[in-house]
Amino acid sequence: MESIGSIADGYLLSTLIFLPLASCVVLWFLELLLRVFANGAGISEAFWKLYGVAVSLAGFLVSLEVWNRFDPASGQLQLVERVPWLANLGIHYYVGIDGISLLLVVLTTFLLPVILLASWSDIGVRVRQYVFFMLALQTGMLGAFLSLNLFLFYVFWEAMLVPMYFVIGIWGGARRIYATIKFFIYTMVGSLLMLIGILTLVYMHFQEFGVLTFDYIGFGGATGILDVPIAAWPEQDPWWSQRQVWLFLAFAFAFAIKVPMFPFHTWLPDAHVEAPTPGSAVLAGVLLKLGTYGFIRYAIPLFPEAAQACAPLMLTLAVVGIVYGALVALVQSDVKKLVAYSSVSHLGFVMLGLFAFNLQGIEGSVLQMVNHGISTGALFILIGMIYERRHVREISAFGGLAQVMPIYAVFFLIATMSSIGLPILNGFVGEFLILLGAFGTYPIFAAVATSGVLLGAVYMLWMVRRVFFGPVVHQANQRLVDLSLRERLVAVSLVIPMVWIGVYPASFLTPMDASVNALLARLRDRGAVLSDEVALDANPRGGQEIDLAGESEPLEKEPDA
């Protein structure tokens, strides 16, 4: 094990996390040196941009190496690193990856270079800071995805707010200060509840076992939070007096704001509208997924009984979000706002799949997180391209663009189709699995949610029609130039994963199989203690084996006589 190669092995995830930030710090330092010793001549902005793209691209390559080393057959956390930090408080620098975080990590590292390339000519001022904040953001997001210590997770979770705050606040639109403070404070309020939840959880664990740890999973034989029946579920008590439920809700509140779930979504349209293109793309592409990821990594496995007891609540919010988000998107006149509300709808689907508690639903959800990141990220990037040319986002300011910018129209249409879930593009696979899974456990919720698929087509196509079809009515649109080579490169690199996931989703479903099954196994073990009146009764297909136990059907097929 302890060969030279395994040293790199040992720090692969840390390399992945800190590469962006560290590279940036190095360049800052160089710039500082140059300014001091070379008569104030710093590094050119163009070089900073190039450097940003190169570093994020290197991050993508590292993440591919992570994927390469990842063993899809195991549902365990892999490539684990654990270094004492504040060890006597149970706080460790503790990172690791499983099939679920793997996909989201690769999504992050994939999107960042694309976004940086897309914003090449968009960001004109303070380019150095911009590159710095974007790369710092990448470090924060990757850290949050990979943390296995609740304290570390919290630090990354909060840390990534800061660069985002500045990206919106500096390069944003007219109401950027309102939007960014709203975004910041709103998320923080949620996080504080989560922090209280974390501390309570750690304290309870300490009381019961005498071990103080923030670790997500026991390490080296020690018990960890996940291993013990913490916050047991006394069956005689009603659900609302269970400690677990309140802990779950504390976590869920923080994550629901981030997702955002209805009715905690109103910061999102403001943030999206005011954010610059790369800000919107990162926000929609990755940041929102931290909310759904929080559910699947923490809120659900830490509090399995509570999660199942609260499932009807979460599902109701999810389905309301799907329909409500779609209907509100329908009447927006601002392209970005429309896509922002469509995110509320799409992430409702993700939540629906998560709380279906079966393999189809959860795998669909995780895949849909990736899909939404790519499709909505692509939509925001494409909207940015036209915003750069016209500096308006009102739908009514366009019309007939298909004639003046046919290439742009093609890519936009592909992104639209991906977003509304057209088969052989990515969105369909996720949505289908989510709805299939949800229908297995909660047919009524799923049936209502399917209307979101219809409404999605309505608002997106209506927008496409008003922007791209019809005559060119505005003079300013007559002279628009079609996509440049760089822009086409960006668009193509976004279309490739759309088609790949749509045509061959196995590349993305297989790696998470074992991890999702491990999660389901935990839910099943713990869900069994639930009394009939709560969730499991309404959840007959929580996992495949549950039914097997109840039925004496032989596994081999009986040919029908």
Add this chain to the structure above:
Amino acid sequence: MDPTDSSLRLIPLFPLLAALVSGMWLLFVRRELPRGVVAALACSAPIASFAVAVAAVIRMAGEFGPGERYLVDNVYTWISAHPFHAELAFLLDPLSAVMVLVVTGVGSLIHIYSIGYMNDDHREDRGFQRFFIYLNMFMFAMLMLVLGDNMLVMFVGWEGVGVCSYLLIGFWYLEDHNAMCGQKAFVVNRIGDLGFLLGVFILFWAFFDAGPSYATIEFREMAVNIGQIADRTVELPGVLSFLPGFPTWGLLTLAGLCLFVGACGKSAQIPLYVWLPDAMAGPTPVSALIHAATMVTAGVYMVSRMSFAYAYAPGALATIAWVGAITALFAGLIGICQNDIKKVLAYSTVSQLGYMFLAVGVGSYSAAIFHLMTHAWFKALLFMGAGSVILGMHHIQDIRQMGGISRYMRVTHFTFLAGVIAICGIPPTSGFFSKDEILLGTYLAHDVPGHYALYGIGLFSAGITAFYMARLYFLVFRGENRSSIEVQRHIEEQPGWVTAPLVILAGLALVGGLFTPPDLYGELFGWEASNRLHHFLEPLIPMAEHEVAHSTEVLLALAAVAVGLSGVFLAWVFYFARRDLPDRIATGAQGLYQLVHEKFYVDEIYTALIVRPLLWISDRVFYRLIDRVLIDGLGVNGFAASVRGLAEHGLKFAQTGSAQSYVFGMVVGCVLLVAYLVSGLGV
């Protein structure tokens, strides 16, 4: 013998490749290829598919005995989440064989026709190549739909044809109206698609409940295992208490109805037919290919494909029969009063599709597929003939301005006439045989409630069909031309690209039915080939076997012919002999005429009852009231304001307004909290 045949994948692959090559060229080279190259590439794809399909069908029919005729091609596992799995796999069995031959055969002819039709079009840059890309994409999707081995691959095609239809209807997108029609088609189709999806979900989980090993969406396995779920029931939720049979329904009835909603969307049945007449905004070859011969028949095909499930869902079948019959009548009535040549044909298509569903609903699947096939011939022919006339008339589509075209365009005239004769059901054309089989099947379907009424509606609709088609013929081809002198001077026959496909289809429409005449004629005239299609399909789809006396059968056929002829005769009187009559009737029954002419105001009703209220409630209630005022205003900002108020009075020193200090404060707070906890614990 091994039923695996990896050539099946080639059938949808050719059009896909052609579309990709052509599309990539446009996208990256950004110049249109020479038209000859585009046309050659685009047309060779469906022709190649047709050739592969013919070879595969011959192999299937030759090497395997009846009852075990099928070929499969498993490409790879597409979506898998245990126990759910969907292979990308293709299935060729007698049913899909008929469909694939119709789609690639008629499709190839329409591709060739399009060369001539679109060559005339100079409305937009890149129009020619873009058109053929869409057309090839459509062929790909349609072939996926037809050849899919499971419900999900079928759904790929199902949605795919919807998208291509959207693109092609809105092909001339510079006119907003066209784009709007395309969008309407997509959205209405999607309503149906949801029904399809729900049907898939219900069936999958029902099979899963019967035993995880049964959980599949593959057609052949489902057909084998259908008995496992045949007697399952579902409890309907309370909101559905108005439905008949509440509160328990057969599960297959529910699934069957959901799937039928899908069929209604795709095949333009009441209440989802409204997109098809508007789909005429697309170029005419599109109307012929998509909105007459192939895509719109997908619903009929799907229901036939799922016949093993419908066999246990008599309620669903009766619903299908009634919806089909009423659609046939309703659309026929509207067709009488239309003045756009393509709109007449569109309503005629809706009506004929209703006929096919009537057949399916009464259990005469083979009659439905037979009519599907003959309809593909004569309706594609009629549309392409109409297109030829439209080209000749320089894009005038109003039949009130036409007339006397027979003198200018002889080939178009005779081929169109062949189509009219076929659709009117005059023996021995193909339309006569297929329509007759449907009416016979309806007459004999004793287990369907109200089958005599259904028969009556069907017969009456046949008369209406004959009437409006003959009206169309007389108004367009007979009498004097009513357009301006300028237009008249330029009317001339179209080039061979356009007319050659017409001639081929006219031949099929006239004599194609003799390929598989009903048993009756086989016995009367001693034909060997009687009911060939029926026997070909029989192992796959359950056939309602009815004993019927020859005399009854002959009487029914005579009645159908008589009704058809009287329809033609009436049209002759009204639109040839006594040209003043229609106007007098229209003025006499002003209200009624207006109602029918305005298509019973269905679009207006939908707009008023669904679209407007939805937009209003979304904007005023959800967005402005709930989102802006309640949640954001009172909730979020209200909360923030009250905290701020508190802070200004009590905690002013902390209100620095800089986020950095907040973060700082938070981190300090964190540390303090932790320190407090730890010190309390005595670590």
